[in-house]
Structure formats: structure tokens, C-alpha cells
Amino acid sequence: MGGAARTGGKRWCTLVACASVLVAAVVVASAGDGTDRAGGRTGADRGGHRTAGRGGTVWTPDPHGGDTSSGQGLLRLRSAPNVYYLPRYSAFQQAPSAPEFHVVLAASAAPSGGSGELAATSKGAVGGVEADFDLTAFQGRAEITSVHKGYGCARSGYRVHCALGSLKFGEGADFTPFSVRPKPGTAAGPAGTIRMTVRSADAPTVRHTTRVISGSPRLTARPDLDRLAEVPPGGRMRLTPAFGNKGDIAVEGGISVVVSALGAGLLPRYANCRYDKASGATRAQCDFPGALPAGAAYETDGALTAVAGRSAKTGTVTYTVWRTADVGYLAVLPASAPHGSGAPLRLRPVDGSAFPDAGAETGERAVGGGLSFETTGKDDVEAVGFVVKGRVGQVVEATVPYPRGDGWTDSFGRGTVWVTLPAGVSLIEVPPQDHDSDVPYCHRGPRPDGPVACPGPAAAGTVLRVRLDRRVDGARGSVSVRSDPSADPDQRNNTAPVTVQYLP
Structure with a gap:
């Protein structure tokens, strides 16, 4: 990523009930390998429910698997890591905490009539759901410290098997099947793949592959917590995101900046940004391909412009920095979303030494910054006859x-x-x-x-x-x-x- 961007127990939850939770999530997005694309983990505490909510998930049945399908149900992979960064053991950190390998599965009725629509609330269930994890990529690099027996998980060497039982249509299994701890002496770089296979008695098999990389990127972001006053209704405000990497390894696959506006609309200006609406957008995702090296920091060479709502009294314009492969499925905008009509938004190097990192979310996302505003707008109370x-x-x-x-x-x-x-x-x-x-x-x-x-x-x-x-x-x-x-x-x-x- 140089000076310019290139365009280009068990936990169950009902899908409807959990869909309103807006949280950090991991998008599965493997390109060209036939694996699943899915959303990611929620920020709910580990003792509570997590969402198996909406997302642009593509499930991949196994055409050559030994299981047969009655066609009565489907399993979808809502959440699983696409890239798993395994922290390296060091004399200072010893064995640092490794991120969760979090999985969310959703069960639904199979589409009828070839519509492709999933009937999440239909009666029924996907029975005999089992998930297998091939963890040989960790051999010599990390030890498996625990498996979650509450999810029916058991370990045999570097393989973990989880017997999840039946998943009712409209519900999902939300679980962290195993935990690992890094071993000393591991060099930075690619370390293999984790292979996950989910089978059941009456739904197509779902497979997913996760790349394992030894090392830890630490995303940072400039807070930019500006407070603007006396903004006229319809007035324009400018936000310039900035981010960096204080980790020991580069972020591969690019960086995405996700912008959200409340009480304002975003102008669809940049070609490498996509917006939730062609006009009056309140969300945008700007993608910057390429690697973000360790120690590097950038800011956008142009500002994202927001327009205060005509009736707004207050509002915010905020941004969050993600690894592109890991944008949360509740935050990601679909590829079909409209792009800006202008030139791409590019990057320029900056000093990021003062940027705070993501803390507990190290390597996954950086909570960025933004601005809040108050307008000069007045109340207009209108009686109704x-x-x-x-x-x-x-x-x-x-x-x-x-x-x-x-x-x-x-x-x-x-x-x-x-x-x-x-x-x-x-x-x-x-x-x-x-x-x-x-x-x-x-x-x-x-x-x-x-x-x-x-x-x-x-x-x-x-x-x-x-x-x-x-x-x-x-x-x-x-x-x-x-x-x-x-x-x-x-x-x-x-x-x-x-x-x-x-x-x-």
C-alpha cells in the first residue's frame, strides 16, 4: 500500500431476533478457491447470544462429499476467519493471547421453486450437524490449549470435531471451537491453512479454508474527534481518515475504511468507495488494495464530504478501519452497491506514531474517529388539523x-x-x-x-x-x-x- 491506492455451552439465536445487533464481525472472502464467503463475529460477550443475522453469505455445497442431502435444509456459514494471524512468541510478550477462531452457522429451509430465497422462519431443522477442523497448520507453531465441550467439541491431535446436533430453521450455532497459544521460535510469514468441514444429515456440506499467518498486524487510526458548531442545515463537512499498522507484520489484502453518517448524507464522490444509496447515502466503504506494511501510516489525500440534513439539529460522521478481508458482515457493503462517480480516493504517508491501536481487537479492526456536529437549524413545530x-x-x-x-x-x-x-x-x-x-x-x-x-x-x-x-x-x-x-x-x-x- 504505497502512496496511492489502486482501484480495483451452545449458543443459539434466532436470525430475526439478533439481526439488530451491530457489532464487530469477520467476513470470509476467499477469492478463486471455491470456499465460502461469510460474515464474522459479533462483539457480544462470550456468555450471551450472538447474531447469526444477515450478510452476503455464499455457502458452497460439496458435490463430491459422502453425505446425501434431502434438499430440505441449508447451512450457511455466517462467520469464520478468512485470514488468521497467529501472534509470535517473544521474550517480552512470552505467549501473547491469540485471537478467537469464531464460527457462526445459520440453518434455514431450502429455497423452493428455484427462487434462491432462503425461508429462515420455516418449520423444521437441519439434523446431525457436525463441524471438523483440520489444524495441522498450528503444528510446531501453537498448541491447542482447550476445546469448547459445551459445543460438543473434542480434540484428537491437531484435529477438532464438534457435534452440534440439530439446528432449527431460523437459528444458528455460534461458537469458538478451540483456543490456541503460540510456541516460541516461529518465523513470521505464511503458516498454512485451517480447513473446516460442516456436514449434516439433510443439508449440503459446507467447506471453508482459512489462511494462517504468523505475526500480528496492529491496526491504528487517528481519532479525529472534532466537534463542529453552527453548521447550517445542508452545510458540508469534511472528514479525512488516517490509519496505520504498529504490528510486526504487514496487513495483506488491503484496508477498508467504513464510514457512517447520522443526521447527514455522504456525497458519492470517489470511484473506490461504494455507498449504500446513490444519493442521500449514510454509509460508505472505501477500499485500498495492497499491503499495509508494519510501521506504515497513511491518510486519505482527499476528504469524505458529508452534508448536514435539512432538519438535523445534531449528528455524527464516523469511520472504522478494517482489514478488507475481515470487514464485518454487518458493516460490509455488497459489491453491487453504487460506486462514486469521481476519481479514486488515494493515500499519502503520514506520521502515525501517535495513532492509538485497536486494543483488545488487535489485528482485526481499529476503531477510528470522526466528528460530531450541531446545526443552526431551528425547531419548526406544526399543528395538524x-x-x-x-x-x-x-x-x-x-x-x-x-x-x-x-x-x-x-x-x-x-x-x-x-x-x-x-x-x-x-x-x-x-x-x-x-x-x-x-x-x-x-x-x-x-x-x-x-x-x-x-x-x-x-x-x-x-x-x-x-x-x-x-x-x-x-x-x-x-x-x-x-x-x-x-x-x-x-x-x-x-x-x-x-x-x-x-x-x-
């Missing part, structure tokens, strides 16, 4: 719509909407004991001849109960909301009409 419908003499109810915009509630999230009833319409008060306590009803205000008070907001909505005493054609009331004029200068739309529709 409504219609009371019914026959003369009838008692009817109407849901009072809450205002649009922020700034009409207090610090506890409570506010009041005020309704002036049209002529010929009178309030029917509803005592709390006479209705469901989850539903607030409008009540008389402080002045008997003044507007009706409608408290809120509430999930169930606020209800106005009235009697249509007599017909008054053209009768018109109002609904209004109060806000601080200094925060909401446009007070003209704080009032809206309330009308009556008489039914025959």
Missing part, C-alpha cells in the same frame, strides 16, 4: 393528531395540544376510571370558556370525546400547540383548523 364526524345529537370520538416537528414537549417528553371546539360542539369529559388508562382523553382547560387540553404524546394517541349539539354550517375551531419562539421562529403554523362533517 382534523375533522370531527357525526350526526347531530350524537356523541363521537376523534383522535387528536400530534404536531409535526420537535420542541412542543418538556424535558420529560410531555406536552399538551389545545383544541378550541367549533360552534355547536361540546366536550364530554371522560374520567380516568371510565376508560383504558393507556388512552389519554382531552379535558377542560384552566378557563371554562377556553380551549380544551389534550395531553400527550401517548402510544395509543389522545382522544377527544364530544357531543354534536346542533348543526352550525361552516363551524370552525382550531388545534394549536405552544413552542418556544426562540427555538421555533415560525409560529404561524402552530395552529391548524378543526372542522365538522355532519353525517346524514
